[in-house]
Amino acid sequence: MKFLITLAFCIICLPTLEAFAQTISLEPGNLNIGKANIETVSYHGKKGTRIWSKNTGSNEKLGDDEVVTVKNANFLNGTIEVELAGAVLHGAATDARGFIGIAFRVEDSKPQFFEYFFIRPTNGRAEDQLRRNHCTQYASSPDFPWNRLRKENPGVYESYVDLKAAEWTKLKIVVKDKSARLYINNSDQPCLIVNDLKLEPKEGGVALWTGDGTDGYFRNLKITR
Numbered sequence: 001m002k003f004l005i006t007l008a009f010c011i012i013c014l015p016t017l018e019a020f021a022q023t024i025s026l027e028p029g030n031l032n033i034g035k036a037n038i039e040t041v042s043y044h045g046k047k048g049t050r051i052w053s054k055n056t057g058s059n060e061k062l063g064d065d066e067v068v069t070v071k072n073a074n075f076l077n078g079t080i081e082v083e084l085a086g087a088v089l090h091g092a093a094t095d096a097r098g099f100i101g102i103a104f105r106v107e108d109s110k111p112q113f114f115e116y117f118f119i120r121p122t123n124g125r126a127e128d129q130l131r132r133n134h135c136t137q138y139a140s141s142p143d144f145p146w147n148r149l150r151k152e153n154p155g156v157y158e159s160y161v162d163l164k165a166a167e168w169t170k171l172k173i174v175v176k177d178k179s180a181r182l183y184i185n186n187s188d189q190p191c192l193i194v195n196d197l198k199l200e201p202k203e204g205g206v207a208l209w210t211g212d213g214t215d216g217y218f219r220n221l222k223i224t225r
Contacts, residue, residue, distance in 0.1 A: 021224045024073050026208070036066040036210075041217070043085060044168060048219035051210050052089060067103055067141075069111070069207040070221065075104050076203040078225040080173045084208075085217040086121045087166035092213030097122045098165050099211025102173060103141075106205035112142050115197055116209050117173055117182050124163025135161050136182055136191055140198035161191040168219075177201045 024030070026049040028038050041050045051066055086100030101118025117138050123131045138157045139146045149157040161184045163169060172183040174190075178197045181190035206223065210216035 019078070019224050021222060022073075024070055024206075024221045024223060026070070026218055026221055030071050031208070032069045032071065034066070034068065036068055038068065043217045046083075046168060046219060048083075048085075048217045049208075051208060051216045051218065052214065053210070053212060065212060066210045066216075067106070067111070067114070067207045068209075069106055069205045073206040073221075073223060074203050075175075075206050075223055075225070076201060077176050078174075078223065080104060080175070080206060081220070081222045081224075082171050083168050083219045084171055085166055085168050086119065086210070087215040088122060089213050089215045096213030097211075098216075099214050100216045101137075101209045102171065103207040103209045104173065104175065104204070105199060105202060106207050107202070108205065111205075113199060114204065114207065115140050115180070115199055116207075117171070117180070117192070118209060118211065119161075119163055119169065119171070119184070121163045121165040121167075121169070124161070124165070132160050134158050135163055136184070138180070138182070138192060138194045144198045157192075157194060159192045166215075168217075 037052050039050050041048060051068055053066055080102055082102055084100050086098030088096045088098050097120035099118050099120055101116055103114040103116035106114040119136055120134055123135045126132055136159050137146050139149060170185045174181045179195045180197055182192040183190050208218050
């Protein structure tokens with residue numbers, strides 16, 4: 001009896017395993033900048049990192065998608081949280097929406113392979129209901145871009161959520177193996193659920209993602225594993 005009581009006491013006293021949370025600097029020195037333009041700025045009264053595309057000189061398109069990986073931010077499963085804001089660059093194409101989001105499981109040897117969620121901020125309060133239905137998006141590079149997913153599975157990998165363009169928005173992604181959930185602005189319910197992530201689960205990098213024609217801002221990146 002004494003042995004059982006001692007054993008029970010020891011089990012109760014075992015330390016619980018807590019998730020490891022890491023807040024990561026988004027200063028330019030902690031980013032693999034590549035060809036993007038990056039600077040530290042104050043935006044709507046908050047310090048953040050601005051990322052925008054270089055003008056390619058084309059009348060059709062201003063810049064290109066930018067995938068700026070964050071140093072020392074490997075990720076497999078867990079939670080990614082960030083504040084971001086997306087606006088349309090002056091001179092961008094008429095179909096620009098301020099595309100902005102987070103890429104994860106970016107492969108080191110093949111950085112074109114990654115999963116990502118992004119938002120289209122100008123769709124949030126559009127008068128066109130169809131545009132509103134395309135506020136959020138999951139995609140997987142390079143084989144499952146948004147347009148393929150929309151064509152083959154209409155409405156499955158995107159959804160509506162209330163957004164304001166050019167304003168700070170809280171984004172949270174919760175990932176477990178082949179599933180991921182997207183939360184916006186501290187909601188307790190996900191606005192987009194994906195149960196079939198297209199790449200096989202593999203630890204990789206985390207990146208700040210902006211689409212063409214976007215003036216993007218990021219701050220307060222936190223990763224919990």
